Amino acid sequence: MSQRTVVVIGNFDGVHRGHVALLRLAKQSEPNARLVAITFWPHPMSVVRPDQTPALLCGLERRRQLLTEAGVDEVVVLEFTSEVASWSPEEFVDRALRPLHPARVVVGENFRFGFRAAGDPELLGKLGAGEFVVDAVPLFSDGAWASSSTLIRHAVDEGDFGRVRELTDQVFRMTGVVVQGDRRGRQMGFPTANIIPAPGLAVPADGVYAGWLTRLDSGDAARWPAAISVGTNPTFDGVQRRVEAYVLDRDDLELYGVEIAVDFYARLRGQVKYRGMEALIEQMHADVEQVRHILHAAG
Known part of the structure; x- marks a missing residue:
């Protein structure tokens, strides 16, 4: 039987303080499990709403590096295509999550998945009942995942790299x-x-x-x-x-x-x-x- 995992799902653009805190919480919740991060490439907005795609803070290889440095044992890159965008919440769980044998899945409280963002943490918990538990983590006060990535982008736009370091702990x-x-x-x-x-x-x-x-x-x-x-x-x-x-x-x-x-x-x-x-x-x-x-x- 494959080793059980604790899976964290997100875009992880820039791998900032909120992401790192989320990964630490996930590891603490299942200390004997392998920590797996599912990330999406390209950014889902580039497929769903191309005109609203944000400028990314780093490329895929840099993201892999930063996630590994944050303690992730395995980075799973889900290639985000129009087909993936059309998956129902049930298909997302079947195709993206179950193959990883999760004991626990950790997401942000604003996490949405499946066609037209039909799924939320509550539904994810129902779909995983008896297989894995779901933790929906509140947004961090210093700027949570999506919003702090946006704050970091603004700081980069302005050349305010002191602020970037405050939000990411990195240059x-x-x-x-x-x-x-x-x-x-x-x-x-x-x-x-x-x-x-x-x-x-x-x-x-x-x-x-x-x-x-x-x-x-x-x-x-x-x-x-x-x-x-x-x-x-x-x-x-x-x-x-x-x-x-x-x-x-x-x-x-x-x-x-x-x-x-x-x-x-x-x-x-x-x-x-x-x-x-x-x-x-x-x-x-x-x-x-x-x-x-x-x-x-x-x-």
């Missing part, structure tokens, strides 16, 4: 493969690693930030302090929105084609169109010194 991270840019940064003495934001993911407001760059292809996960720019390079009339990270005091890094992570810690300023390269270079020197100070204070 906001973007990942991507380094692409070749205009090479102007190298000409000015600030070579940058450029990534293009992935469609559908949240992107900080245009501006300059303090943070870190980590190369993800390295066994030692080398991590360096960085000055980060988000935007279109208005001084040079750019049009493509990019994330550009300059690793402080390094001009010897070869990162083209390398997958990197860019972690955002603090916002310095908004994006400005300068009157020529000399004015921009002067500002970049000032930005780098401010980044150095901020990250040194951050430890």
